[in-house]
Amino acid sequence: QVQLVESGGGLVQAGGSLRLSCAASGRTCGNYGTGWFRQASGKAREFVAAISWSATSTYYAPSVKDRFTISRDNAKSTVYLQMNSLKPEDTAVYYCAAMPAVFRWNPYRQYDYWGQGTQVTVSS
Numbered sequence: 001q002v003q004l005v006e007s008g009g010g011l012v013q014a015g016g017s018l019r020l021s022c023a024a025s026g027r028t029c030g031n032y033g034t035g036w037f038r039q040a041s042g043k044a045r046e047f048v049a050a051i052s053w054s055a056t057s058t059y060y061a062p063s064v065k066d067r068f069t070i071s072r073d074n075a076k077s078t079v080y081l082q083m084n085s086l087k088p089e090d091t092a093v094y095y096c097a098a099m100p101a102v103f104r105w106n107p108y109r110q111y112d113y114w115g116q117g118t119q120v121t122v123s124s
Contacts, residue, residue, distance in 0.1 A: 009118030022096030
């Protein structure tokens with residue numbers, strides 16, 4: 001069982017940066033792949049980025065590649081999403097999600113645990 005808590009959201013002007021954090025607790029064993037999703041008002045939830053438990057693999061949506069960077073610090077049980085060059089279209093609630101490590105993992109879809117979300121608003 002894993003609990004995930006996101007933080008770091010807020011209001012930022014276009015072109016600015018934010019760093020989101022996802023802190024995990026409650027894990028008794030195992031390792032987890034972790035992803036970030038976002039959901040804009042009135043829109044479907046969409047994949048943003050993901051990172052394998054070993055941090056050897058990362059995945060990005062085309063819309064954020066080269067602007068966002070996902071990373072993790074397993075010693076701190078925390079995953080980060082560094083967001084640079086933010087655009088108004090990045091405005092959304094951002095969710096952290098985790099999946100126990102499996103041999104075949106679909107980082108774009110396959111997650112067991114979700115955080116409560118943190119609001120990111122980018123003004124133009």
